[in-house]
Amino acid sequence: MTTTHPVTSRDAANGPDAAPDLAFWREHTTIALQPVAAPSILGLFGFAVSTFMVAANLAGWFGNAITTPLVLFPFAFAFGGIAQLLAAMWSYRARDGLATAVHGAWGSFWIGYGIYTLLVALGVAPGVATYPDARVGFGYWFIGLAAVTWTGFVAALADNIATALVLLTVAAGSTLLAIGWTVGVPGLVTIGAIVLVASAILAWYTASAMVLAGSMGRIVLPIGSRGGPNKLGSIPRQPIEYAAGEPGIKIGQ
Numbered sequence: 154m155t156t157t158h159p160v161t162s163r164d165a166a167n168g169p170d171a172a173p174d175l176a177f178w179r180e181h182t183t184i185a186l187q188p189v190a191a192p193s194i195l196g197l198f199g200f201a202v203s204t205f206m207v208a209a210n211l212a213g214w215f216g217n218a219i220t221t222p223l224v225l226f227p228f229a230f231a232f233g234g235i236a237q238l239l240a241a242m243w244s245y246r247a248r249d250g251l252a253t254a255v256h257g258a259w260g261s262f263w264i265g266y267g268i269y270t271l272l273v274a275l276g277v278a279p280g281v282a283t284y285p286d287a288r289v290g291f292g293y294w295f296i297g298l299a300a301v302t303w304t305g306f307v308a309a310l311a312d313n314i315a316t317a318l319v320l321l322t323v324a325a326g327s328t329l330l331a332i333g334w335t336v337g338v339p340g341l342v343t344i345g346a347i348v349l350v351a352s353a354i355l356a357w358y359t360a361s362a363m364v365l366a367g368s369m370g371r372i373v374l375p376i377g378s379r380g381g382p383n384k385l386g387s388i389p390r391q392p393i394e395y396a397a398g399e400p401g402i403k404i405g406q
Contacts, residue, residue: 189246190367196240196256197319197360203233203263205353208326211346218282222270230267234260251312255305255320262298281334292334299327314377315359322352 207229210216216224237260244252269291272278279287306320329345332338362374375383 189243191363192240192243192247192249193252193256193316194240194360194363194367196237196244196252196260197356197363199232199236199240199263200256200259201353201356201360203229204323204349204356207233207266208346208349208353211330212343212350218280219274222274226267226271226274229263229270233263234267235264236260237263251305251308251316254301258298258301259323262294265294285337288334288337292331292336295327295331295334299324299331302327311379313379315355315362316376319352319355319359322348322355326352 207225210221210225215221237256239260241253241255241257241260244256269278273280281288281291302320302324306317306324309317309320326345326348329341329348333341333343333345358374359376362372362376365373372383372385372387375385377383
């Protein structure tokens with residue numbers, strides 16, 4: 154909802170540099186709500202499951218270089234990529250810049266990763282296991298992802314602890330993968346993959362907490378919200394925060 158505040162006789166009487174009469178506008182504003190569920194629920198679940206599967210494969214827990222990419226491609230492309238991109242676009246509606254940036258970046262990555270693994274499996278693109286140049290190029294993917302995610306981590310510190318921990322582990326894992334692939338240290342790739350598995354577990358927890366709080370109307374799994382209710386059983390903030398900002402608008406998720 155977009156609102157404009159033209160100058161009224163009440164405002165003009167106070168001079169051109171005076172603040173507008175906010176009480177007047179609060180009393181004369183029509184509120185039209187178009188609420189959406191928290192987009193990060195879908196985004197975090199998509200990230201959690203896709204990251205767990207791919208990171209477990211990178212850590213050497215399952216799979217091979219021939220058939221596994223064909224199995225990972227559709228899931229990483231759809232649930233990791235498309236689902237997170239949708240979450241990013243809906244985060245625009247929720248006016249959540251952090252979720253828009255992180256889900257958008259990682260959703261795009263998962264789509265690219267899915268396409269890349271398919272091309273490798275079909276023998277069209279070079280794989281990181283056999284081509285050093287491809288390995289270094291793939292490492293540079295994670296340099297960019299790490300940079301975006303570290304920024305997201307800093308921003309999340311002002312929101313809630315759970316999201317900050319998710320982004321901290323994602324950024325750390327991406328950094329280790331970037332170094333491991335660009336420098337050629339397989340041990341760092343394995344460690345980075347294990348750190349990403351931890352981030353997937355934290356993402357699952359955070360998304361589950363949001364689902365349960367929305368369905369039950371109370372805090373079931375605390376996420377350490379800054380300035381909000383965190384105790385078990387407490388009631389989350391009301392969806393309309395009239396006095397906190399724009400009429401009828403709640404910024405974020």
